[in-house]
Amino acid sequence: MTGSLAATLVRPAMALTTLPAVGAQHAAWLLLAFPAFGAIVLLLGGKRTNAWGHLLGVAMALGAFVVGVLAFVQMLGYPASQRSRDLHLYSWIPVAHFQVSIGLLLDPLSICFVLLITGVGSLIHIYAIGYMSHDPERRRFFGYLNLFITAMLLLVLSDNYVGLYAGWEGVGLASYLLIGFWQYKPSAAVAAKKAFIANRVGDVGLSLAIMAMFATFGSVSFTGVFGAVGGASHGVTTAIGLLLLLGATGKSAQLPLQSWLLDAMEGPTPVSALIHAATMVTAGVYLIVRSAPIFNLAPDARLAVAIVGAVTLLFGAIIGCAKDDIKKALAGSTMSQIGYMMLAAGLGPIGYALAIAHLLAHGFFKAGLFLGAGSIKHSMNDEVDMRRFGGLATVMKITFVTFGFAYLAIIGIPPFSGFFTKDPIIDAAYSRGGVSGALLGTAALLGAGITAFYMTRIMLMTFTGKRRWEDAAHPHEVGPVMTSPMIILAIGSLGAGGFLMISNRLINFLAPVVGTPPLSHGFFTPLSFLSLALVVVGGALAWAMYGRREVPVTAPHGNPITVAARKDLYGDAFNESVLMRPGQWLARLSVFFDNRGVDGLVNTLAATLGGTSGRMRKVQTGFVRSYALSMLVGAVLLIGALLLVRL
């Protein structure tokens, strides 16, 4: 199916007009104000707020959640065509035609994210009370978490691209601060910097896209850009689409800017769950889906999005298979799952809503997986090596069950979430038709099998088999403040996918923003049985390797693919040899050149102008004062003479 054909099949998204906010929607600014207040108090208040800081942090996240739910309920009260509402707050940067305001767009797409961010965000805030209870800097941690919530909400709520960009970089800052939270560890500090810089590469794409929008359409607001995009040439929309994709690859850890995410696991586990799994890393998907009116007119850019997604979903899954560090294995999985979302978004109108559905479902089960990993780590002296786990199912029952629910969700066993949200993406990829459709679909199908393999491997190595603990580790179930968020997320892992997808609930809800895709063929298709069969094969393979056999405490050498996957498929090696080392040489060379070349030239020139080079040598050997004084006197005399000559 070509792009233009898809466009004819699908009701255009711009049937929706944006109306001014009414009634209680005028309170939507509280969504930003609550967490912003928390961040300000906790970060400015310093040690004085240590005693109750975490409670304030949780309260502010919950407050934003309540406001979000109220806005959602109010939105449901309007007919579908009137659900897009704009709340103008103030004019931010007004210069001639460039008019940027801070304004909030409440529409079905943004409200999905608001509920995810504040809902899962609140759960993870609560969990962190327990997880960070022994950390003397817990208050600062909650300050950063609140800062993150503020920026993330600005990202998804802004009614224009510059405001989105502000949130975009704001979450990057929060991510930087939280990855480097234990910054006395050099590895954490390096990982934080790496994440920020990789994201900045993507940000170049996003900011250039915004500049191109302004230069082409004279506007940077969603309504302004989307209203005028129909008149743009194919080249311009493709260029903007590709620039947006570059931005998305940075934030969402897609190839070629993927390498920072694995290092980002240096951050405390609640951060990995909230920022580096459930919300921030999905911002790239939001950006693509939000820009649907542009991508609808740029089939080539869309194909690029889909290819990036397909390649990354395999790339991340393969890395996930080889990691012994549970958090890094899950991080590879996050890359892979976001690959699915990008693939779906790249499919265009048939995939936008599917991308969001998988994103929301993933928010539950991946946060659940990370919180489970966190509770194990918490109870085992910060151990993360799965070769040192084993047999935890009996000692950490709640963790086992909740982790298990999320496991079933991610590999896509019905009726768990993933089944309802992942298989439609595979289906949609094949329905694209042609060689590209077959390749994309097969990649997604293969990914499902690999996902089953690495997730089963994690389950088996962690919860079953012999206990391979260090002597000092005494794993035990964590307290209720940590288990209750895990239980709620487990329920989400079970029910979210079905709730969103059965009778096209989410697809219809999002239709006013992203258009209505052709109706799906139902969930139990031949393709879904094929996918399930691959899942079983993947799981069985993992069982054969890690369930039936004993897991050695030290990793075996492994085959070449395993070795490569352990090294993140040489992503870092590539960056180091192609970017970092040449970059360092360039910097050194430039410093040398600046000191010797440019400056030397100038000194020589000065000496020549001064008459003899001897005079310049004098300058450098100590007669500076007399020389300077003579220059100064000369200048003053010159000025003086000019002033006085006619007085």
Add this chain to the structure above:
Amino acid sequence: MSNFPWLTVTGAVPLVGALAIALVPGRSAAADEAGQRARDRLAKQIALVFSLITLALSLVMAVEFKPGGPRFQFAQTYQWIPQFGVHYAVGVDGIALVLIVMTTILMPVVLLASWNDAEGLAGPAGETPPRRSVKTYFILMMVLETMMIGVFGATDVFLFYVFFEAMLIPMYFMIGSYGVGKRQYAAVKFLLYSLLGGLLMLVAVIALYVYSASGNRPGTFLFLPLTHLALSATVQKWLFLGFFIAFAIKAPLWPFHTWLPDAATAAQPGAAVLLVGVLDKVGTFGMLRYCLELFPAGAHYFTPVILVLAVAGILYAAIVAIGQKDMKRLIAYTSVSHFGLIILGVFAMTSQGQVGATLYMVNHGFATGALFLIAGFLIVRRRSSQIADFGGVQKVAPVLAGLFLISGLAGLALPGLSTFVSEFLVLIGTFTRYEVAAIFATLGIILAAIYILWMYQRTMTGPVRDEVAAMPDLRARELWAVGPLIALIIVLGVYPRPVINIINPAVHQTLVHVRSTDPVPPHPASALKNGSNP
């Protein structure tokens, strides 16, 4: 608007302060150590009070200023040298006003931060601080403030030139006598460079006077009449160069920049703030005010070359900054990179570019000011400015580290902080006319992240080094100095509109004068009506 000469008074107050300080008894054999310290403290207090009065007066001006009013407000014109047509003529437009207010805000901040600098405690460990007159240092700073206000406020080209050159003298002594390291070499280099540029400008200034005389009408140096001068394109090109080279050295534009890292490294942090934050802005201000408005044809002719130099400077200086081992030197190079952006915005000749450039001058003053001052607090604690001598400071001095990070993030133009607004305006304003230049300039945001965050990583994170283990966090005086700057960085990032509103009309007038209209398409509100048939 009352007829009270606010501008002249604002400019004169620091000079009065300098005189008052001069009346404080100086060093004498009779005074014991304690008595001397009390006298020095009195000198410092007088300076601070007068700088605060100046600040208050300039804020009154900002409130009284009518953005839609006449071009130059608080204007005064008196004949000074009638035979030459030289006037004492002052007045501010929106651009000059925001730069004056930036100067008067920075001054008390710098005084407070430099409280103990004249005693020479920031030198490398082991070097005995030379005995120097404390009160002279503060007199120099107050005299400098008068000149800085004068240079922005002058509306007579000759008066501008006098302030432009005279500014060098206090700064020369502040670097040469009160600096650290190779201070005399750096001071001479600074002076030589500036004088070279100044002399070229002097030639152009005089030529301008000659051309302005026609028939029986005597020549003039007054700015407004000069803008209506009908100069041939050739003449414009030559005179443009005379002014531009002086400003390009001052700003500094690559490759005229090599004096700045030496001067900023040798100067005390406070003096470096005045040098980079204010003095250098005279260069970019001069380009916007004098080069563009006096010689529009010359400006258009040279624009391509200047854009290339500006973009080259943005990237080159950022790369060189990454490789620096000395904190102050690194910050100086980041400034060279930022000046490239300012100049890019000026010569993009779009509303966004020039408003962005003007705003950048202000924001850069505060952001780089904060960065220099906090680096100075670090240096005086460790008695070293080498990045490698620090490590783990965040653990022992979290407030210092936090403020250092915020000013660093302002250096890399993080949205939410003031510098983002100006940088994005410059980039987007450039993009609408010169896409390629904007694309290359935008790559600078990656380099900025590298030089700032790598410096932060090496100084603040990691295990606490033994030498910094006993480092105290910020003292009250230091917090009072940088606190206002940090607050401004945040406030002007979230709500820059009051400043933008002051700048907008002035930039509009400049663009009308150089006959440049923004190349953006009509607002989509009208396009929407035509193009939305599904």
